[in-house]
Amino acid sequence: MKAIIVEDEIPAREELEYLIEAYSEIEVTHSFDDGVDVLKFLQEQETDVIFLDINIPSFDGILLASTISKFTKRPYIVFTTAYKEHAARAFELEAFDYVLKPYDEKRMAAMLSRLEAAFKRDRTTEAVIPEKRQNAKGQEVEVHAKSSNRVNLKKNDKIIVTDVNDIYYAEASEKVTLVYTVNEEYTMQMSISEFHALLPEDMFYRCHRSYTVNLTKIHEIVPWFNQTYILRLKDLNVEIPVSRSKVKAFRQIMQL
Numbered sequence: 001m002k003a004i005i006v007e008d009e010i011p012a013r014e015e016l017e018y019l020i021e022a023y024s025e026i027e028v029t030h031s032f033d034d035g036v037d038v039l040k041f042l043q044e045q046e047t048d049v050i051f052l053d054i055n056i057p058s059f060d061g062i063l064l065a066s067t068i069s070k071f072t073k074r075p076y077i078v079f080t081t082a083y084k085e086h087a088a089r090a091f092e093l094e095a096f097d098y099v100l101k102p103y104d105e106k107r108m109a110a111m112l113s114r115l116e117a118a119f120k121r122d123r124t125t126e127a128v129i130p131e132k133r134q135n136a137k138g139q140e141v142e143v144h145a146k147s148s149n150r151v152n153l154k155k156n157d158k159i160i161v162t163d164v165n166d167i168y169y170a171e172a173s174e175k176v177t178l179v180y181t182v183n184e185e186y187t188m189q190m191s192i193s194e195f196h197a198l199l200p201e202d203m204f205y206r207c208h209r210s211y212t213v214n215l216t217k218i219h220e221i222v223p224w225f226n227q228t229y230i231l232r233l234k235d236l237n238v239e240i241p242v243s244r245s246k247v248k249a250f251r252q253i254m255q256l
Contacts, residue, residue: 001026001119003049008033008056015103016051016080024112035059048119049076054086062086065093076115087157092189094152097159118150118161151198153179153186164203168217168233169240170195172210182235207250208243
């Protein structure tokens with residue numbers, strides 16, 4: 001796994017290089033102190049991860065990450081900064097993590113371990129796409145992943161890299177989307193339509209304008225008013241509606 005560091009303060013760059021070498025097998029191939037130089041480098045070469053400071057010359061880190069996010073093959077981005085206030089924007093850009101300076105050694109070690117695990121998992125996923133999964137009726141179907149099987153979720157200003165299999169459902173809430181796993185609730189700073197677009201379409205169904213549901217987590221389908229349904233999920237005490245406009249497609253998917 002190859003990495004570049006974008007950091008204009010030499011002591012901070014040297015400390016980051018030390019931590020990466022001490023707690024991972026990641027190879028730091030280049031270091032930069034200017035955003036323009038990074039873009040020039042990425043036009044000719046690829047890297048797997050970018051450790052990116054926000055306060056850098058020419059392009060600030062957020063603008064640079066926004067540009068990189070449009071690449072066909074996007075490297076992981078780990079923001080390294082002394083400023084907490086950019087965390088929400090970093091999350092919107094699907095950063096892998098947002099690490100505050102001064103670095104906490106245990107926090108860095110844990111992050112690097114997760115990063116290497118995610119890289120290994122995503123490379124494996126790319127090698128087997130389309131993969132086989134079971135739908136809610138236990139039938140094997142092909143899933144064509146849109147990018148990877150992970151989604152970055154947010155809780156208490158932390159970015160949690162989450163396997164899509166762990167997501168049960170999502171619910172629109174004003175201008176944000178609430179995402180639920182078996183034990184946690186997360187907030188996505190985007191519409192439910194935008195969030196749904198990040199998910200494997202053969203696993204998640206937009207059953208209502210305010211809900212998208214993981215079909216593999218459905219435990220019970222209850223007939224409701226006007227020939228609609230209420231969905232009850234495994235492990236969670238929740239009822240999710242299927243709107244009238246979605247009933248026909250839902251029946252076809254579930255073979256009802």
